[in-house]
Amino acid sequence: MDPTPTTRAELPPFVDSSWLAAHQGTVVTADARWYLDGSSGRSAYDSGHLPDAVFVDIDAWLSGDPGPGGLNPLPEPDVFARGMSSLGIGDGAAVVAYDDAGGVIAARLVWMLRAIGHPAALLDGGMAAWTGPLETTSVKPTPATFTPVPWPESRLARLEDITAGAAAGILVDARNADRFDGTLQLPTDPQAGHIPGAVNVPCRANLSPDGRLRPITEVRAAFAGVGIDHAAAVISYCGSGVTACHNLLALEHAGLGQGRLYAGGWSEYAAAPSRRAELG
Numbered sequence: 001m002d003p004t005p006t007t008r009a010e011l012p013p014f015v016d017s018s019w020l021a022a023h024q025g026t027v028v029t030a031d032a033r034w035y036l037d038g039s040s041g042r043s044a045y046d047s048g049h050l051p052d053a054v055f056v057d058i059d060a061w062l063s064g065d066p067g068p069g070g071l072n073p074l075p076e077p078d079v080f081a082r083g084m085s086s087l088g089i090g091d092g093a094a095v096v097a098y099d100d101a102g103g104v105i106a107a108r109l110v111w112m113l114r115a116i117g118h119p120a121a122l123l124d125g126g127m128a129a130w131t132g133p134l135e136t137t138s139v140k141p142t143p144a145t146f147t148p149v150p151w152p153e154s155r156l157a158r159l160e161d162i163t164a165g166a167a168a169g170i171l172v173d174a175r176n177a178d179r180f181d182g183t184l185q186l187p188t189d190p191q192a193g194h195i196p197g198a199v200n201v202p203c204r205a206n207l208s209p210d211g212r213l214r215p216i217t218e219v220r221a222a223f224a225g226v227g228i229d230h231a232a233a234v235i236s237y238c239g240s241g242v243t244a245c246h247n248l249l250a251l252e253h254a255g256l257g258q259g260r261l262y263a264g265g266w267s268e269y270a271a272a273p274s275r276r277a278e279l280g
Helices: 019-025 041-047 058-060 075-088 109-114 159-164 177-182 218-222 244-253 265-269
Strands: 026-030 095-098 121-125 170-173 235-239
Touching: 019 075, 058 109, 095 109, 109 244, 109 265, 159 218, 159 235, 159 265, 235 244, 235 265
Parallel strands: 026 095, 095 121, 170 235
Antiparallel strands: none
16 A cells, blocks of 8 residues: 555545554544444444444444435435534544445445545455454444535436436446346345446455455556546446445545445446346
């Protein structure tokens, strides 16, 4: 990875464990574990978490209600603000988030914060990269003031953008290749396959075997392999807008700029049988 910053204001999308260890007490550490199979992230947190980490409930604070907009639409800004406030994350706070999946889940929190101008980063490698002790005592943060801010339209794509076709941009599917090509259909997938015209850059392929982000040259090469040399035209999606955020953070960290998130993802697009799915 590139050298990590020396101040909170310079937070890039990823920081390493040595940086976090040196800045504990000046940043809010956030545990954002969440599991597609319904396992409890809270239980995982209670079993052991990084020192002073607060637990972020993705379903409560980082997602709206499932429905026509997909399984994990963005929450209303006031809901997000209320959640951050309850966790002690205020307007001036910097956040370092982690999970036990190399960051592909915690990326949702980091992307949301960065999208509205808050300093936030992923812990590169997640829990596996932390060599210090863990705690089992729940942190009870002091509520802070977090001002609601509308989600910036420049950072989002809507269903109407997706159905508009090629003019919308380069659609990048962050799901694993078997879900992209339709050989695997999860119970949460309304159909098998992907949005027609999309390319596949699995977010988990951004990671080395140890769970850390691959070298920037390799990240750039993966996106270049599907015709992307800048993020300006990129619309990232996944099943429901969670792991798609990891691709956006990887693009930004690699110096390729900022793309857009299609938060509705496959769960919104494919919910209507009339919308064609592409296989292979």
